Amino acid sequence: PCPGPAPLGRAGGAWPAWEPQSPGSKRSPEVRPDFALAGGLDPAACGPARRFPFSPASEPSGEALRCCPAPFLPFSYQESRAKDVIIPAKPPVSFFSSRSPVLDLFQGQLDYAEHIRRDSEVVLLFFYAPWCGQSITARAEIEQAASRLSDQVLFVAINCWWNQGKCRKQKHFFYFPVIYLYHRSFGPIEYKGPMSAVYIEKFVRRVMKPLLYIPSQSELLDFLSNYEPGVLGYFEFSSSPQPPGYLTFFTSALHSLKKDGVLWCCYLLGQSRQDTKRSLHE
Known part of the structure:
Protein backbone atom coordinates (compact mmCIF):
# COMPACT_ATOMS: atom_id res chain seq x y z
CA PRO A 1 0.00 0.00 0.00
CA CYS A 2 1.07 3.54 -0.64
CA PRO A 3 1.90 5.84 2.23
CA GLY A 4 -0.45 8.66 3.03
CA PRO A 5 -0.45 12.04 1.26
CA ALA A 6 2.44 14.38 1.95
CA PRO A 7 3.52 17.73 0.33
CA LEU A 8 6.05 17.50 -2.48
CA GLY A 9 7.91 20.49 -3.98
CA ARG A 10 8.24 21.19 -7.69
CA ALA A 11 11.37 19.61 -9.20
CA GLY A 12 12.28 19.26 -12.86
CA GLY A 13 8.86 20.47 -14.02
CA ALA A 14 7.04 18.19 -11.63
CA TRP A 15 3.62 19.06 -10.39
CA PRO A 16 3.37 20.49 -6.92
CA ALA A 17 1.85 18.44 -4.15
CA TRP A 18 -1.54 19.91 -5.01
CA GLU A 19 -2.79 22.28 -7.67
CA PRO A 20 -6.26 23.52 -8.61
CA GLN A 21 -7.59 22.14 -11.92
CA SER A 22 -10.01 24.24 -13.94
CA PRO A 23 -12.46 22.57 -16.31
CA GLY A 24 -10.72 24.16 -19.32
CA SER A 25 -7.24 23.12 -18.38
CA LYS A 26 -5.25 21.24 -21.05
CA ARG A 27 -3.59 19.03 -18.49
CA SER A 28 -5.21 15.69 -18.17
CA PRO A 29 -6.60 14.85 -14.76
CA GLU A 30 -4.88 11.48 -15.09
CA VAL A 31 -1.38 13.00 -15.41
CA ARG A 32 0.71 12.32 -12.30
CA PRO A 33 3.65 14.34 -11.00
CA ASP A 34 6.87 13.67 -12.82
CA PHE A 35 9.14 12.24 -10.11
CA ALA A 36 11.10 9.04 -9.79
CA LEU A 37 10.23 6.57 -7.06
CA ALA A 38 13.27 5.03 -5.45
CA GLY A 39 13.54 1.28 -5.26
CA GLY A 40 11.74 0.67 -8.55
CA LEU A 41 8.24 1.33 -7.23
CA ASP A 42 5.74 1.61 -10.10
CA PRO A 43 3.68 4.81 -9.80
CA ALA A 44 0.75 2.96 -11.31
CA ALA A 45 0.61 0.81 -8.21
CA CYS A 46 -0.78 3.76 -6.35
CA GLY A 47 -3.93 3.81 -8.47
CA PRO A 48 -5.59 6.86 -10.03
CA ALA A 49 -5.13 10.23 -8.45
CA ARG A 50 -7.79 11.16 -5.94
CA ARG A 51 -9.92 14.21 -6.60
CA PHE A 52 -11.61 16.29 -3.91
CA PRO A 53 -14.24 18.98 -4.70
CA PHE A 54 -13.55 22.42 -3.36
CA SER A 55 -16.01 24.26 -1.24
CA PRO A 56 -17.89 26.85 -3.37
CA ALA A 57 -17.17 29.40 -0.69
CA SER A 58 -13.43 29.05 -1.16
CA GLU A 59 -12.96 28.20 -4.88
CA PRO A 60 -15.21 29.03 -7.89
CA SER A 61 -16.62 26.81 -10.70
CA GLY A 62 -16.13 23.39 -9.11
CA GLU A 63 -12.35 23.31 -9.25
CA ALA A 64 -10.75 20.12 -7.92
CA LEU A 65 -7.70 19.45 -5.78
CA ARG A 66 -5.23 16.88 -7.03
CA CYS A 67 -3.55 15.06 -4.13
CA CYS A 68 -0.25 13.33 -4.80
CA PRO A 69 1.21 10.54 -2.70
CA ALA A 70 4.60 11.07 -1.11
CA PRO A 71 7.37 8.99 -2.66
CA PHE A 72 8.39 5.86 -0.83
CA LEU A 73 12.15 5.88 -0.36
CA PRO A 74 13.39 2.53 0.89
CA PHE A 75 16.92 2.41 2.21
CA SER A 76 19.16 -0.12 3.83
CA TYR A 77 21.03 0.41 7.11
CA GLN A 78 23.92 -1.76 8.12
CA GLU A 79 24.75 -1.56 11.79
CA SER A 80 28.40 -1.66 12.67
CA ARG A 81 28.57 -2.84 16.28
CA ALA A 82 31.78 -2.92 18.20
CA LYS A 83 32.60 -5.72 20.56
CA ASP A 84 31.29 -5.43 24.12
CA VAL A 85 33.81 -3.97 26.50
CA ILE A 86 33.53 -5.18 30.07
CA ILE A 87 35.25 -3.05 32.67
CA PRO A 88 35.98 -5.03 35.83
CA ALA A 89 34.79 -3.60 39.12
CA LYS A 90 37.28 -1.83 41.29
CA PRO A 91 38.66 -3.94 44.13
CA PRO A 92 36.95 -3.33 47.49
CA VAL A 93 38.47 -1.14 50.17
CA SER A 94 38.24 -1.21 53.95
CA PHE A 95 34.83 -0.40 55.37
CA PHE A 96 36.12 0.07 58.94
CA SER A 97 39.23 1.99 59.88
CA SER A 98 42.43 0.18 60.78
CA ARG A 99 42.06 1.38 64.40
CA SER A 100 38.57 -0.06 64.73
CA PRO A 101 37.93 -2.89 67.23
CA VAL A 102 36.01 -4.62 64.42
CA LEU A 103 37.92 -7.04 62.19
CA ASP A 104 37.01 -6.01 58.64
CA LEU A 105 37.10 -8.76 56.01
CA PHE A 106 36.37 -6.38 53.14
CA GLN A 107 37.20 -8.95 50.47
CA GLY A 108 34.46 -11.28 51.66
CA GLN A 109 36.77 -13.91 53.22
CA LEU A 110 34.01 -16.09 54.59
CA ASP A 111 36.29 -19.10 55.04
CA TYR A 112 38.59 -17.13 57.32
CA ALA A 113 35.61 -15.85 59.30
CA GLU A 114 34.45 -19.43 59.86
CA HIS A 115 37.93 -20.43 60.97
CA ILE A 116 38.29 -17.76 63.65
CA ARG A 117 34.68 -18.26 64.75
CA ARG A 118 35.37 -21.86 65.73
CA ASP A 119 38.25 -20.72 67.92
CA SER A 120 36.24 -18.08 69.82
CA GLU A 121 33.58 -18.38 72.49
CA VAL A 122 31.24 -15.59 71.38
CA VAL A 123 31.41 -14.04 67.90
CA LEU A 124 29.36 -11.35 66.19
CA ALA A 129 27.22 -4.07 51.50
CA PRO A 130 29.50 -1.01 51.11
CA TRP A 131 26.92 0.93 49.09
CA CYS A 132 24.05 0.23 51.52
CA GLY A 133 22.91 3.25 53.51
CA GLN A 134 21.71 1.06 56.40
CA SER A 135 25.11 -0.65 56.52
CA ILE A 136 26.87 2.71 56.60
CA THR A 137 24.60 3.94 59.40
CA ALA A 138 25.02 0.76 61.45
CA ARG A 139 28.81 0.85 61.13
CA ALA A 140 29.25 3.42 63.91
CA GLU A 141 26.82 1.53 66.17
CA ILE A 142 28.73 -1.72 65.70
CA GLU A 143 32.01 0.01 66.49
CA GLN A 144 30.55 1.52 69.65
CA ALA A 145 29.27 -1.85 70.87
CA ALA A 146 32.59 -3.50 69.97
CA SER A 147 34.56 -0.93 71.95
CA ARG A 148 32.69 -2.02 75.11
CA LEU A 149 32.74 -5.77 74.50
CA SER A 150 35.89 -6.42 72.46
CA ASP A 151 37.64 -8.05 75.43
CA GLN A 152 34.89 -10.70 75.60
CA VAL A 153 33.40 -10.87 72.11
CA LEU A 154 35.01 -11.05 68.67
CA PHE A 155 33.42 -8.59 66.24
CA VAL A 156 33.91 -9.46 62.56
CA ALA A 157 32.58 -7.47 59.59
CA ILE A 158 32.30 -9.17 56.19
CA ASN A 159 31.76 -7.51 52.83
CA CYS A 160 29.10 -9.75 51.31
CA TRP A 161 28.61 -7.74 48.12
CA TRP A 162 31.90 -8.03 46.21
CA ASN A 163 31.27 -10.56 43.46
CA GLN A 164 34.71 -12.16 43.78
CA GLY A 165 34.40 -12.81 47.51
CA LYS A 166 33.32 -16.13 48.96
CA CYS A 167 30.63 -14.48 51.06
CA ARG A 168 28.79 -13.23 47.95
CA LYS A 169 29.13 -16.64 46.29
CA GLN A 170 27.92 -18.67 49.27
CA LYS A 171 25.46 -16.37 51.05
CA HIS A 172 22.26 -15.09 49.49
CA PHE A 173 20.93 -12.31 51.68
CA PHE A 174 17.82 -10.39 50.68
CA TYR A 175 18.75 -7.32 52.74
CA PHE A 176 21.68 -5.64 54.50
CA PRO A 177 23.05 -5.41 57.06
CA VAL A 178 22.69 -8.82 58.69
CA ILE A 179 24.01 -9.60 62.20
CA TYR A 180 24.69 -13.16 63.35
CA LEU A 181 25.85 -14.19 66.81
CA TYR A 182 27.51 -17.48 67.70
CA HIS A 183 28.02 -18.96 71.16
CA ARG A 184 30.73 -21.58 70.78
CA SER A 185 29.31 -24.06 68.30
CA PHE A 186 25.73 -22.83 68.67
CA GLY A 187 24.27 -20.50 66.10
CA PRO A 188 23.68 -18.49 64.15
CA ILE A 189 21.37 -16.36 66.26
CA GLU A 190 20.17 -13.52 64.07
CA TYR A 191 19.78 -10.12 65.67
CA LYS A 192 16.58 -8.45 64.45
CA GLY A 193 16.40 -5.48 66.78
CA PRO A 194 17.17 -1.80 66.20
CA MET A 195 20.57 -0.91 64.76
CA SER A 196 21.55 0.87 67.94
CA ALA A 197 24.68 0.24 70.00
CA VAL A 198 22.66 0.03 73.22
CA TYR A 199 20.32 -2.69 71.94
CA ILE A 200 23.08 -4.58 70.15
CA GLU A 201 25.20 -4.64 73.31
CA LYS A 202 22.25 -5.79 75.41
CA PHE A 203 21.51 -8.63 73.02
CA VAL A 204 25.15 -9.73 72.89
CA ARG A 205 25.29 -9.86 76.68
CA ARG A 206 22.20 -12.07 76.72
CA VAL A 207 23.87 -14.45 74.31
CA MET A 208 26.98 -14.46 76.48
CA LYS A 209 24.90 -15.32 79.57
CA PRO A 210 21.52 -16.71 78.54
CA LEU A 211 20.88 -18.01 82.08
CA LEU A 212 20.27 -15.93 85.16
CA LEU A 221 11.11 -13.53 94.15
CA LEU A 247 23.50 -28.56 79.06
CA THR A 248 20.05 -29.14 77.58
CA PHE A 249 18.67 -26.31 79.69
CA PHE A 250 21.48 -24.00 78.59
CA THR A 251 20.92 -24.82 74.92
CA SER A 252 17.18 -24.23 75.33
CA ALA A 253 17.93 -20.75 76.63
CA LEU A 254 19.96 -20.00 73.49
CA HIS A 255 17.17 -21.36 71.32
CA SER A 256 14.75 -18.97 72.98
CA LEU A 257 16.98 -16.06 71.99
CA LYS A 258 17.20 -17.38 68.45
CA LYS A 259 13.43 -17.54 68.22
CA ASP A 260 12.23 -14.27 69.71
CA GLY A 261 15.22 -12.46 71.22
CA VAL A 262 13.71 -12.42 74.71
CA LEU A 263 15.54 -13.70 77.77
CA TRP A 264 13.20 -15.94 79.71
CA CYS A 265 15.28 -19.01 80.69
CA CYS A 266 16.83 -19.01 84.14
CA TYR A 267 17.90 -21.48 86.76
CA LEU A 268 18.06 -21.59 90.54
CA LEU A 269 21.26 -22.11 92.49
CA GLY A 270 22.19 -22.31 96.15
CA GLN A 271 19.09 -23.63 97.90
CA SER A 272 17.79 -27.04 98.76
CA ARG A 273 14.95 -28.50 96.76
CA GLN A 274 12.61 -28.14 99.76
CA ASP A 275 13.45 -24.44 100.16
CA THR A 276 12.83 -23.90 96.47
CA LYS A 277 9.39 -25.48 96.59
CA ARG A 278 8.51 -23.45 99.67
CA SER A 279 9.58 -20.21 97.95
CA LEU A 280 7.57 -20.99 94.86
CA HIS A 281 4.41 -21.69 96.89
CA GLU A 282 4.85 -18.47 98.80
Missing part, protein backbone atom coordinates in the same frame (compact mmCIF):
# COMPACT_ATOMS: atom_id res chain seq x y z
CA LEU A 125 29.36 -11.39 62.37
CA PHE A 126 28.28 -8.19 60.65
CA PHE A 127 27.46 -8.81 56.97
CA TYR A 128 27.35 -5.58 54.99
CA TYR A 213 21.85 -17.33 88.34
CA ILE A 214 19.62 -17.04 91.41
CA PRO A 215 21.54 -17.71 94.64
CA SER A 216 18.95 -16.48 97.16
CA GLN A 217 15.26 -16.44 97.91
CA SER A 218 15.02 -12.67 97.49
CA GLU A 219 16.45 -12.88 93.98
CA LEU A 220 14.07 -15.71 93.20
CA ASP A 222 12.54 -10.70 92.07
CA PHE A 223 12.81 -13.02 89.08
CA LEU A 224 9.21 -14.21 89.47
CA SER A 225 8.03 -10.60 89.66
CA ASN A 226 9.91 -9.24 86.65
CA TYR A 227 10.20 -12.04 84.10
CA GLU A 228 7.10 -13.33 82.38
CA PRO A 229 7.12 -15.77 80.76
CA GLY A 230 9.99 -17.47 82.54
CA VAL A 231 11.43 -20.93 82.90
CA LEU A 232 12.92 -21.95 86.23
CA GLY A 233 15.27 -24.90 86.60
CA TYR A 234 16.95 -26.40 89.64
CA PHE A 235 20.33 -28.18 89.44
CA GLU A 236 22.58 -29.78 92.05
CA PHE A 237 26.13 -28.53 91.45
CA SER A 238 27.58 -30.06 94.59
CA SER A 239 28.27 -33.39 92.88
CA SER A 240 29.14 -32.21 89.35
CA PRO A 241 29.95 -28.91 87.59
CA GLN A 242 27.52 -29.99 84.86
CA PRO A 243 24.65 -31.89 86.48
CA PRO A 244 22.27 -33.94 84.33
CA GLY A 245 20.02 -31.77 82.18
CA TYR A 246 22.07 -28.59 82.59
